[in-house]
Amino acid sequence: MNGRYRLTAHGRIVVPAGSGGFFARNPRTVAGTTRDGKVVLATIDGRMTTSVGTTLDDTAVVAHALGLTDAVNLDGGGSTTMSVQGTLVNHPSGPTERAVGDALVFVPDPRRPLEYRPAAGS
Known part of the structure; x- marks a missing residue:
């Protein structure tokens, strides 16, 4: 799995300053955890009208708004x-x-059903 740059750490935004195509508007994949230990996976669509x-x-900012105390851009x-x-x-x-060539596959505990919440407007 490929990832680059932490987005949040211990509840604070920590993304580094930078420029160039990687820092510009792009579709994104985010993985992170909330304060209570929940794992959150999110995608942000892009390159479309x-x-x-x-x-x-x-x-x-999106990761922080989702309550991700620790998050990484994948x-x-x-x-x-x-x-x-x-x-x-x-x-x-x-x-x-x-x-x-790679994927993150999350298999939840069968005693705790998967919770999927689409974003507003989806």
Whole structure:
């Protein structure tokens, strides 16, 4: 799995300053944890007229707003794809889902059902 740059640490935004394409608006994938230990995975669509993505700074603000005390920006761009129980739940930026060499697969405890909350407007 590929990731680069922490977004939040101990509840504070810690994204580094930078410039260039990586720091510009792009589709993003975020993984993080809340204060009470919940794991949160989020995607931000981009490169479309309906969603332009986020800068790295914006992504950190989103992670913080989601209550992620510790979060990292994972590989994003055209690789930003999320499915829940086999159903695609975001809108990848390319014409089709991109074949990628890595994935984060989350298998919840069967005694605690998976909780999926689509973002407003989804």
